[in-house]
Amino acid sequence: MSFPVKKILKGKIFNFFGGIKPKELKNTSGVAIEELPIPSILCLPLEKHLGKDGVILVNVGEKVKKWQPLTRTNGKLVPLHAPTSGVVSSISNETLPHPSGEKGLCIVIKTDGFDSEYERKPLADFENAETEELIKKIHDNGVEGLGGAQYPTAAKLSSCLQYAKKCNVLIINGCECEPMVTCDDRLMQERALDIVTGIRILKKILNPKITIVAIEKNKPRAIESMKHALYNTDVAQVRELPVIYPTGSARNLIKAVTNLEIPYHEHTSECGIVVNNVGTVLAVKEAVVDGIPQISRVITVDGKSLLRQGNIRVRFGTSVRFILNTFALRPEYKQRVILGGPMMGFTLPSIDVPITKSASALLCPNSDEIPRHKTSSNCIRCGRCARVCPSRLVPYMLYSQSISHNHAACIKAGIKDCTLCGACSYICPSSITLTAQFRYEKAAERHIHEFEIRNAMAKERMKAKEERLLREEEERKKKKEAALERIKAQKEAESKMSPEEIASLRQKNIEEAKKKALAKKEELVRLKNSDANEDSDMVKVKKIKDIRKRAIDIAQHHGHLEDDDSSINVVKILNLDSNYGYIKNDLLPKVLRRGENISKPVPQFEYAVKPEPYVKKDLLVGLEPDDKLVNPV
């Protein structure tokens, strides 16, 4: 089976298995993209921009400019850039955009509103540039996939070049199969020419045999404008795909366009097929031609609970609250705020979270527009879910395995192939929350996997330690024997000598020992110095830790964080007995344990340190953060 280039070029659209046809609800596709004003605070999560030996380049209180890099990374991860100018007000743990509302390390920038710019290096003549240079530019400007997975684009491109030797198909993904979301649609309508430039750059890097722009048929204006921009060029061909959810997911798109089923354990780019979202392509163009880092993205803001709807270009780090204020949220009781599309997004537990690269929409529907879920009833095994699953799974079987905590059976049944597309939950007549269960299952799976790795590593360490101890024991024994021997020999020698001779010999020995000790000490000092000079891993980690600790202190001082009350967590469980098993079976962390401990006896706790009654402290309200306190000169 060589690559079916000719077949693909014919332009046939293939069917992929499954899929659903939900209501489209794309009522913002006619609203032009507007620029959101600069908010007063930007909060930039660091999790995808730091990595193992990443370095934070700025410190609290430092002035930053727009486009200035804030982190330095190694490997695949891309650096973070400041979306606007301002002052770094803290580096602290803030709430992340995550369904559980977890916290993570963020850089918080207090903006100054001047939007003053950092230097940039545009490269208009990309046709004559080296491939490496282009990829480096894309990497340094922090371009990541805007489709949802947030995979670094440069890494994708270079893995294609490295493993597949040459790229066969480059697919520009303009499907946007999620209902309600129209940001890619708008981009194609407004920035078609820039997107074509971006495609040219990608083509220059990859040199693909076929380039396809795939757009679903329900976007006639986008199709027209892309066709217009591509008119009379041989840059790419436009494919109009039928409107089926989830055409936009990479595997299904590849199946629809090339009739190849790439298994989920393979990387598509390593198979010579690169799929890039139109937003990403635009970012590539900006990164290379204009030298602008990726600091903003277009999102759709929709929902009947908002006074107006539209598409906006937001800077990363803008809080959801700011956007909702701009669009005048009129919340209903238990208003749902959905980050992402209505099929794959999630409800936010708090609106004080930043927008990141993976968010494509912000939806505030009311209950008429998107009804709330009904209580689920039993599965009637109707098989609808199996008929719509694009990954060819049998969701109801998977579900029954998953709710009985049979993780091994889940893996065997193919939970790893599940893309969490939500088609099965959509179609289920019994309103069973299949996808939610799978999301949970995947999290549990990941956790168990990590747990196993940790276990294995601990075992290895244990083994190494035992070996070391054994070795040391042996060495000590040898030393002891040698010493005994020496003493014996000395005694024998001494017995033959006169007392003066013995005294002079002792003197000499002492002097020798002194010299030795001095040399050792010097050696130690030298080692220590060299350690500090070299930027070793340990030192870097320590640096980050220090920065973090300091940031937390500052955040506490500013009232961003509650006081650290870790002392309360030190507890002793009183009624723990052998068959109780409260601790023993705790493979899963607390967020993942669900409904498990309903019938278990409630453990009795005794605090090691008695918690003090919580007293609300006066926070520093209304005061400007004083840089002199934070950053003494």
Place this chain on the structure above:
Amino acid sequence: MEIQTTESTGRQVLGLQNAPFLKTSMSTRIIMLIVLLSLVPAVLVQIYFFGMGIVVQFVICALTSIIMESIVAFLRKRSILHTLSDFSYLVTALLLAFTLPQLLPWYYTVIATSFAIIVVKSVFGGLGNNIFNPAMAGFIFVVISCPQVMTNTFIIPNEGAFNVANLRNVTQVIFNGQNPEILRAQVLRYDKYQYQKTNSKVSQDKSNINVDSFTGATYLEKIKSFRKSGNLHEVSGHSFLDNEYLAYLALAVAYSLGGLILCIFKIIIKRMVITFFLAFAGIQYVMHLWYPGVFMNVTDGLLFGGTMLGAFYIITDPVTNAGTSKGRIYFAVLVAFLIVMIRGYGSYSDAVAFAVMLANGCAPLIDKLTSRRSYGVNFSKEELHHE
């Protein structure tokens, strides 16, 4: 000492929900309602040719099943309203009403329904967890426990039967223990063109009717002794446009109409029904050719007994057939095969219920054997880069 959680600091004011937020409007309740409505033509045909018996039976079945479901829900500490909100028990009740004899005394019906709901369905965990089709199991329970009453309570169809077997007469038989033979005789003798004149007369000479001449109710029952002795081909032929047989043809049409509605709403898989018919016709035809003394011909096989009902409503029951689409096809073939065989050699007259039950038992095995291939299973990266 009280446990204090230090995590939750405030009240959650935003609504939280799991993705996906969109859902189809097709819910279990609506599916069940569509199934019920699609059976309306068949009910009308039944009333026309067999009298009001089915209505009374359905009411008994439905009430019993509601009471039983409520009791079970109460015992299992589930919300009764939620349990009753899917109408699956009504579908079971209607299917039971179709399969049970029209004049069956009420306690038999109650027992059959209770058995279906409690033993067959709830004991296994309620809707969706049962292994056997509840309606069929309830029917078989009565057939096996009291075969005699099943044979003499079937009405032999006649056009306009609902005039004689009207609600009053039927309830007399079902609830007050009147001899069903009398009503059956009346239905059989009824001529719709003569009705106005003879109405008073018929009701008077009830006592004169020779009860014994009406045993051997349905056609399948009639031919039983013939096929047992291997002389089925000696039974004289009949046309389906004749009075007595017209009913079966009409019922078949009504069921097909219902089946069509289900197909349109994508509630049943077309392929499965078509496969069933093809397999059934094929097997029946071959067996009839080989052993004409034991197996009837294809049209008889299709139109008599519960074949049509089974094809559209029983084997397509999602809960008790195989899970995968491919498995469902095999399941249909298996049922077709079993129906033909049991009708040839079985000792009970009808075979659909038994065949379905047997196939239900095989469904998990079929599931195991027909697991679907996983995504991209034959893919090879190395071959792809081959020029």
